[in-house]
Every structure is written in structure tokens, then in C-alpha cells.
Amino acid sequence: MKPFLFQNYEEVLIDDFVPELKEYDRIWQDGKISLDKQLKAVDLAKDHPVFFIGHRMSQDAPFHSHSFYEIVCVLNGLVENCTKKSTFYMGSGDICIMNLASSHSLKVVDPQAIVFNIGIEATEMESGTFKNIYRSTSFLGNFLREKEDLDYLYFPSNGSLRLAQLIQTMLTTHARKSAGMPFLLASEVMQLLGELVDLNEYSYWGVNNRVMELLDFVEKHYATVSLAELAQEFNYSESYLSRFVKKQTGQQISKIIMGKKMEKAGLLLQNTDLSVNEIALEVGYQSYSHFHKIFKKWYRQTPNDYRQHYSPEIATN
Template sequence: MKKNEINHYLYQLTEREKFFKNKPASESMDDHSDFDVYTNQMGDRVFKYTFEKHLQKAIESHTHISTHLRTSPLLVFKHNRYAYTPLHSHDFIEINYVYNGQAHITIDNTTLILEKGDLCILDTDVVHRISNTSDSDILVNILMKKEYFSSNMLNRLASNNIIAEFAVRSISETHSHDQYIIFTTEDSEILQDAISGLLVYYLDPVSYSLDAINAYMIIIFSELLKSYTQKKSLEYRSTNQQYIGDILQYIEKNYATCSLAEVATHFNFNASYLSRYLKKQTGSTFMKMIQDIRLNHACALLKNSTYSIEEICQQIGYRNLTFFYKKFTTTFHCTPNNYRNTYRKMIEEE
């Protein structure tokens, strides 16, 4: 399958869609007996979806990729149009992406309307349902185990960039508090292309599909981080406030030369106030932030360039080679040369 075939795949009617297309969908017409059910405080029946049962259903309906599915940390499928979706919760993280049209999602008696390009991440145990969709409403569902979402995706994104680290932490806190978060991506072509690529490697797997799927998931979450920080920046600017993400982005861009006083002047802050503000918002001092950025860039240069240690030291903003060696060794428990040699040996052995 190729990317240009995904659009046809998503719009093509499945057997289930054909069945429900001309029949008013209701709970009694669909079979959810595979899942446990309980009654909530409002007296509503709520089905408990599990990753393992969804996996088993996927294996049964996609026998040609069953081997791939058994080792996959996530499940990807098109939400069936016209079919009834009951109130339910689940033991996995769910992503709903509106490929086209709209999606009406009810959470805690509040109905949210997602437009084309919008994406919703739902936490485990959130009771919700998706209203019946029509011909043009194409919704892509991604189900993932919580450990994949937290350790594989968010931690990787936050590991080498202070802006991403702050955004990931903010998103995680919002997600934990509200149990869901909606991203408005302005119909991002990059995001839609990544969703299509994800579907290609999921539906037509090859030996390196898992690596490709992980790469596309990184692109998807990178786009979500960009959308989140841009939205927050606009919200703060509309009230004549300075968004912390803009300050972090400036520091990231000028890490090799900027000082606390220079950053404070650029954003019309008092240096002492900026120092306290950064500490409160990020949990890190300005000097620790600069050091972490410099050392992360040093690691990237050690792995991906042939620059000498002295050249790397100068590029990242350190003027004292001995000081750089001391900071690097303290942080990574090895010298820069050992770090480079270990990485090269690891690459050669792969």
C-alpha cells in the first residue's frame, strides 16, 4: 500500500459500514458482548474496552498481518461510520484524529466538536462515546498502551530540548488533570501525511515497520507539541503577557552566547525577576538550563560530526576546555572521547 492509496482506503465502505449505512444505528443492533459492562453513578451502562480484546479482534479480522499485530505496541484503524458507539472507557490511551469532516465526542455529559485536522488524546478510564458519523466524517483511531505513550513517545521528545521538555510536562499535567486534551492543528499537512504514513506501515507491514511506525509517531507528537506551544503563545500575547515557551525558544536558539542579563533585556524583564520566573516555570535555574542545552548539543556533535573536542567546546559556548571536560564527565560519567567511541562502536555492531 502507498500513501496515495490511503485516502481510498479510508473512504471505502467496510462491511460493517455497509450494514449500518441505511439503518438507524442503536445499541441493540450492535454487539459489544465481548467487553465487560458496568453501571456508572448516573445509571448508564458503560462498556470496559481493553487493549488485549481489541488486539484479538484486530488479529481475527486482519489475519494477513497477525504476526505484526502480535508485537505491535499500538493499534490503528478507521472508526466505523454510521455504527453506534456506546458509552465506554478503556485501559489504554486513545488518539482520535479527524481526517475529514467532524467528530462529536461526549465526555462527562459535555459534547466536544472536533473539526478536520483536530486531534484528541483520551486517558485511561475516561467514560465517553462518539456520536454517529456520516459519509464525509473520517476518524482515525490510534490505541496505545500507556507505557508506550509515556516512556517511548513523551520521554524521547523531551530528552534533548528544553522547549519540548516544558511542553511535554505541561501537556502531561493537563492530561492528568482533565484526562483528555484536544489539539487544533489547523489541518496540518505534515500531521495528515504522518497519519497516512503510519497507516501504510501498519496495514502493509515489512521487516522495518516498527521502526517506521515509531518514527511517524515521533513526527505526530512533534506536530502536536508545535501546535500546543503556538496556541499558548498566542493566548499569552492576546493578554499582553510573555509566554514562557517564547523565552525558552530564544534561549535554545542563542544558548552558546546569551546571558541572563541579555535575555532579560530582550524580553523587557528585570534579570532577578526572570531568574525566579524561569525557576518557577521550569524547575531549573538559568545556568543549569544553559549547561544542559550545551551538553546535549555536545552529545549530538560527538555522535554526528568529525569535529575535534576543542572545536565542539567552542561551538557550544565554552571557552575553557578543562571546564567542559569536567562538566561533561560529571553529567555523563565518561569523557567526551569515550562517549564518541562508545557510540561509534555501538553503530558498527548494529
């Protein structure tokens, strides 16, 4: 999907998962990653309360903890996030917030995967720029204050254009290297956290092997698949399957299927000259008007406007 083909991520990449890096041993040696270590690794000044760093997942990251809050964003590919309590998968556009002092390791699934981390100093989160979120009664505020019991929160992207746009904005801001960059980035991270609260789709568990099998099935049969078919395929009752998927991913099965249909529709609008009506049929909608309504609500623009924006050369033919 075009919005997830992020640009400017090279500016935040370092290869600190590669043993040849001179800082490698010092960073990972005691299994505790401090803000100071990370900042020195990317040659940043110590007065950056919010920092960005990217990794090419060509090698596993050792099990470690942080002295700061970490937001993990997968820019592309698939990675495995292993914590003390569980292991789950993260795909393109997925986000995970690791709580203060929580421990985890990122394992290679796709060697081409790229992970983008946002680090927030503890004092900045608890009494600085982000204090209103930290002290709020929202699920995110409650999570951030429950440091001993809750290690992470997982947020599935499921084709969220808004989340993709916010991540892209941060990457672009970072690439500009302007004098106001630290202030702009802090503001943009605040917007990202606010959007996650607004979406209200999260899980304390994440995508395990069984859910991954289910998502793969949806990927192959998205145009026609139903809850009843999924339940039969995976030998669950419909009610149990609904609860299980909601618990693991934070989303209803119907939303996951719809997200896949919208993702495919977006790709077809960008990359083919099929008519909107033909695309509606291709992704499983027999009614053009129903498809148009769902698409506009999902992308906040009509199918024709979407095509004009992302592929004007097709729209004008």
C-alpha cells in the same frame, strides 16, 4: 482540500461500532476497552505496543474508558466527542488525545465520517518509545502525567498540511504490511506528537455549538470577514471573542480565517485554471505579493509549485 482526501484508510477499518460484529458485545459490555480487547478485535498480535484501528461512524460508540492512551484522528466528516466534563466537535484533520483511563463516547453527526484511532500501551508511553515526550516539561508531557485531572487535549487541523501528511504517511505504512511496519509506525507516531508540540495549538475544551456557529460563519464569509464583524454578528466584544475562541480551539481568530483562505486557495489551484492573481482576489487578498508570501509560508511552496505538484495538467495548460 486535497491533502485531507486520505488514502489507504480502508486497511485500518473495522466495523466494531456495528452490533452484528461477533466481537461487539465482548468489546463494549463493561464500558472498559482494554488493549487486549482491541487487539483481538482487529486480529493483531499482543506484542504490538502501538496499534491502529478505524471506524465508520454509522453508529454511536458507547461511553467507555481505555487502559491505553488513545489518539483520535478524524479522516473526514464531523463527529461529536462526549467526555464526562464536556462535549465538542471534531472535523476532518482534527486530532484529540484521550488520556489514560479517561472516558468518552463518539456520537454520529455525519454517518459518512471516518475516525482513525492510534492506541499506545501505557508502558510504551511511560517508559518505552515515547518516554521522552511523557517525561518532558512540554504542555503534552504535563498533560500525559495529569491523568486524574485532564481527560483530553484537542488539536484543530485548520488546514495544517504537515499534520495531514504525517497522518497519510502512517496510513500508507500500515497498508504496506511490511515486516518493519510496527517500528515504522511507532516512529511516525513520535513524529506526529512532536509536530503537535511544535505547533503549540491546543485546547482543553474544544469546539462547542457556539464555536461551530462561528466557524460556519467564517466558512461562508472567509474572504472578507474580520474580528470586528464576527464580534458584531455574535454580540461579543472583540476582546472577549478573541479569548473565547482561543480557549476553545487553541487558535487565534486571525489564524482560523487565514487557514480557511489558504484552504480555499489550495482548492482553486487544484481544481480551476484561474490565474494565481485571480485566486488571490477570490480569497480576499488585494495584493498579489502579500498573498504569495502568506501562501508560501503556509504550504512551504509557491502557488505555482503547489499547482504543479497537485494538478500538473492544469499547470501545463
